[in-house]
Amino acid sequence: MASMTMIQALRSAMDVMLERDDNVIVYGQDVGYFGGVFRCTEGLQAKYGRSRVFDAPINEGGIVGSAIGMGAYGLRPVVEVQFADYVYPAYDQIVSEAARLRYRSAGDFTAPITIRMPCGGGIYGGQTHSQSPEALFTHVCGLRTVMPSNPRDAKGLLIASIENDDPVIFLEPKRLYNGPFDGHHDRPLVPWSAHPLGEVPEGYYTVPLESATVFRPGTDLTVISYGTMVFVCEAAARETGIDAEIIDLRSLWPLDLQTLVASVKKTGRCVIVHEATRTSGFGAELTALVQEHCFHHLEAPIGRVAGWDTPYPHAQEWAYFPGPARVGAALRRAMEN
């Protein structure tokens, strides 16, 4: 075990897979010599050479499109889109090509690619450095969408994603890169070295896809969340005194339905929390699933806390970001019903 930030854990995952599998290739904008604008690929080019880890032109469609071609050849590319907010030029390649290739060719060709992208807000990133576009991917059949909330999961999930033969959208909450964040922006950052989930095995291990985890066990109600919001939910539970069972989905879609259903059937109440905008966000799918599978066990309407249906603002960061106060209010509402 070693103490790692999420950045170091992600880098370690790529290091492990570059070492284990000659077909793993890492590239993207500023990913090679410089080691990435977030340092996630630092040192990898020096260690594995320019034909394994390299810089790419500023062209997201090209990065993903070329990776699909490499996947068809038999490589296992791990590509980076610098910010999730900039994935849209690659959307055609992701939706029309990567996601459909196995199906439309009846398995003749496949796209075993991983597309990493830093996502989420809470960093004064404004409109194009804060978005959470996961619902644009969970809606696409053929894709896997994954989001870790801590270094240990980040490494295990990334290794599992790289090894997976389906195309994986790997969303990294950049607010969590250096330490956990519970929404209390006025308090000093706690580094991962001070958190048990910053203890990460050094070698190879995986966290299986389609497996959620009970992040905090509880009996009063179930909170379903992922990414940064897991820590916000934890703070809200602590501050309200409500004994919430917090589920960290980890794999957004396909997901681990059993863990959700078992928890909600136990507690009878459910609140869903994400940073992304509310309308047609992934929370709507989660709400529908819980309603379908747990209807007779529900004692209150399913609550939903999300970003407002607005573009992500700059100055109004903390009015937008669903912090512990807003999540706490939702928990109280769910308990009052």
Place this chain on the structure above:
Amino acid sequence: MSQGTSLRLHVPEPTGRPGHETDFSYLHLSRAGEVRKPPVDASPADTSDLAYTLVRVLDDDGRAVGPWAPPADPDLLRRGLRAMMKTRAFDARMLIAQRQKKISFYMQCLGEEAIATGHALVLQQGDMCFPTYRQQGLLLARDDVTLLELTCELMSNERDPLKGRQLPVCYSMKRAGFFSISGNLATQFIQAVGWGMASAIKGDTRIASGWIGDGATAESDFHTALTFAHVYRAPVILNVVNNQWAISTFQAIAGGEATTFAARGVGCGIASLRVDGNDFLAVLAASRWAAERARSNLGPTLIEWVTYRAGAHSTSDDPSRYRPADDWAHFPLGDPIARLAQHLTAIGAWSQQEHAQTQADMQAQVNTAVKEAERFGSMADGHVAGDAALFEDVYKDMPEHLKRQREQLASEG
């Protein structure tokens, strides 16, 4: 000062519309044999004249002339002619099958047969083409692809290798170096570059060949592919098939007015050729030149194939509504089959009798394939690929939600 002059929007128009003959002088043709052949290691900048002229080998009398004339190989040319005739016979029969409702949709490549069949004869086993929906010649030129399996895909029947999931014509055949066709235009052009990059990363000897039409060059993935191919010196041939039309839209609307598509390649630092796409010998020579460049680590080549879309865009299209009905008859580069047959006849390697016999043979082969395929069902008899395969291959392993949906379909219909 031009103060007070009103600006005007320029919207290109073809010279020919229904009832008005096309003026093909915009093509800027060269005479056969006129254009130089540079060494295979020519720098991209040194191909700029080739991007504005036209590589041609066969002259009006069917003689092979000039520096691009490939070494005489009558057997290969005869094979090429047969492949073109097979492609045309297949297309003609499938148009009828579509009208008979045995298949739901079809796209022919009438007039463009030389490009894909000639190119296929130059590539080696293991190379990978990333075709559009109009390169069926890449498959029909091969002996290891049966007419039956193609027909079954078109009929979406129980023998359809794609299990009824894809529209007709959207073939996928890895073993034949033919990448899965997508309905989304231009996407495969950058994928071809990525495949070539992968081959280079692994120190392989195989090359990629990407395909795109004139209209689709306006898509952003065209630009993307050129940039990546140039940056990484990818072993790839970037083929632009300029058949003058994108459905109803003349190539000038795609950006072809007063320039060429080959010129885009030079602008991106890629060696580029503009070639008579109806001249089978020029197709062989240019494809060989580009393949040798790629295999020698000299980088990508862009080839603009100048041809004419002689048929309708698809079975859902009626070209008489936007262009002259007799346009192909006036197209100055003629018919690739007639031109190669003329050449082979002139060198004593073909005859009218052999031509007629080959045509009859090809038609018989295609008719047999249709009959055989129909035994496994067609859209007309409703005996198509079963529902069992609907949920498979979305992912490698079927997730729980798809298993539930499959059960639901089975129980509720």
